[in-house]
Amino acid sequence: MSQEINLDKLTTEATSNYNNLDKMSIKEILEGINNEDKTVPHAVEQAIPQVEALVSEIVPRMKQGGRLFYIGAGTSGRLGIVDASECPPTFGVPFDLVIGIIAGGDTAIRKAVENAEDDIEQAWKDLQAYDINELDTVVGIAASGRTPYVIGGLNTARANGILTGAISCNKGSDLSKAAQYPIEVIVGPEFVTGSTRMKSGTAQKLILNMISTSVMIQLGRVRGNKMVDMQLSNYKLVVRAENMVMRELGIDKSLAEALLQEHGSVRNAIDAYRAAH
Incomplete structure (x- = not known):
């Protein structure tokens, strides 16, 4: 053609x-x-x-x-x-x-x-x-x-x-x-x-x-300006997620890390912490 x-x-x-x-x-x-x-x-x-x-x-x-x-x-x-x-x-x-x-x-x-x-x-x-x-x-x-x-x-x-x-x-x-x-x-x-x-x-x-x-x-996949639903698939992203949770909740690194390990995402970690406090 x-x-x-x-x-x-x-x-x-x-x-x-x-x-x-x-x-x-x-x-x-x-x-x-x-x-x-x-x-x-x-x-x-x-x-x-x-x-x-x-x-x-x-x-x-x-x-x-x-x-x-x-x-x-x-x-x-x-x-x-x-x-x-x-x-x-x-x-x-x-x-x-x-x-x-x-x-x-x-x-x-x-x-x-x-x-x-x-x-x-x-x-x-x-x-x-x-x-x-x-x-x-x-x-x-x-x-x-x-x-x-x-x-x-x-x-x-x-x-x-x-x-x-x-x-x-x-x-x-x-x-x-x-x-x-x-x-x-x-x-x-x-x-x-x-x-x-x-x-x-x-x-x-x-x-x-x-x-x-x-x-x-x-579709609600960003909160504020943060990728709160991003996959924690490598070390860099885990650190980024920890920093997001620390800043948002005013907590230390060890607690942020524990929340992420338990709940799997920035969104879920923040929501679970706020629901409990």
Whole structure:
């Protein structure tokens, strides 16, 4: 289907603002990349109303038991998997509440799977393996906004009454048209022409951070500004949890440690102590 693609019209494929990269010094390369990266937060800021609209629809569904799915290919798919995989340790939610799916399956996380992104029907098949239903949300991620795997998944999900969102870096893309709540972050040409793992990938990561974090806060998974439900899965996190409990309750380290060992989380430790005092 390559003959159907007109990359010249895509902002993400526009020629870099820099030329002769291969003649630059290391310092010039690094400064050029950094200068381009500085533009990303402003582009993300312009998309906040679109992010808010999507999150406002996700939250009530998840309060009723719905799940959040990310689907993508290549870098976009990997970013969705990263965000999903960080939700359980950060917010103490089940591993299957936020789910990242990549074209080509788990093999594609580390190694590109040939032509996987071009299968317009496979994303829906992948979603069906999770018994997807009308309380769930599917967010498609594609910098170009034209990845068939993602567009096909959103179109079929939407046709089945499932809430759909999209994250892309081109205006008016087919992906945006497929989603009920599209998010478009227009970051402009990449430092290396067409290398959307750079600014586009950074923008997508920032948007994913915003979506999952705001959803989890709305679901009550943060108290004040603390990750009170985080998993105590390594020494650093245990120490962080002890410090949270000590500061919140005004107690010493040994008591905080004992409370955490007994109750398993910052939230439960604090609540149990207060209930007893």
